[in-house]
Amino acid sequence: MSVIQSEHFVKALLILLDETFDNVHGAYLDKNTSMFETLAGITAEQASVAVGGKCATLAAQVKHVAFYLDIVDKSVRNPGEWKVDWEEIWRTVDVVTPQEWQAIQDELRTSYDKIRALIEFAPDWASEREIGGAIAVVAHTAYHLGEIRQALCVLR
Numbered sequence: 001m002s003v004i005q006s007e008h009f010v011k012a013l014l015i016l017l018d019e020t021f022d023n024v025h026g027a028y029l030d031k032n033t034s035m036f037e038t039l040a041g042i043t044a045e046q047a048s049v050a051v052g053g054k055c056a057t058l059a060a061q062v063k064h065v066a067f068y069l070d071i072v073d074k075s076v077r078n079p080g081e082w083k084v085d086w087e088e089i090w091r092t093v094d095v096v097t098p099q100e101w102q103a104i105q106d107e108l109r110t111s112y113d114k115i116r117a118l119i120e121f122a123p124d125w126a127s128e129r130e131i132g133g134a135i136a137v138v139a140h141t142a143y144h145l146g147e148i149r150q151a152l153c154v155l156r
Contacts, residue, residue: 006125013119016138020145021112028142035065035145036109042152044101048094051151058148060093063104065144069111072137073118076130 019025021035039062047059056064071084096104115137125131 009125009131010119010122013134013138014116017112017116017119020138020141033145033149035141035148036105038145038149038152039105039108042101042148044096044098046152046155047101047104048096049151049155050094051154055147055151056090057094057096058151059096059101059104060089061144061148061151062108063093064089065141066104066108066111068140069108069115069137072133073111073114076118076122076133 015025016027019027019029019034022037024031024034024037042058044059047062048057050057067089071082075082093104119134122130125134
């Protein structure tokens with residue numbers, strides 16, 4: 001059995017996170033399609049549309065990603081059972097003003113920066129649970145980025 005060195009894992013994970021949120025490296029996204037590049041072109045009016053009439057708004061999608069990152073951060077720093085209302089954002093985030101839309105994007109940036117720092121300075125990757133959780137951050141965000149980008153096809 002071969003062992004992956006922790007620094008190689010962290011470097012690869014940080015590249016994937018950077019691609020997902022900020023700078024496409026060509027690992028899996030097309031040029032100019034990272035999360036923050038995508039969000040930069042979305043107005044508050046567009047962010048307030050529930051695509052298909054039954055889906056969440058784009059603002060809710062983004063707020064949910066920030067919430068997810070915050071829960072991951074909390075659960076790593078304070079392991080234990082967390083009572084989480086995963087449905088609250090879907091029920092409550094609807095029409096947003098330009099200021100609210102900017103605040104949601106700023107919240108996502110802050111949440112992302114915390115997760116990035118957590119991963120950069122993690123002392124050990126001792127278990128499959130920790131590694132799986134780190135990979136899930138990329139996968140979960142990529143899923144919602146795909147939903148956001150798909151919705152934009154309908155809105156534009």
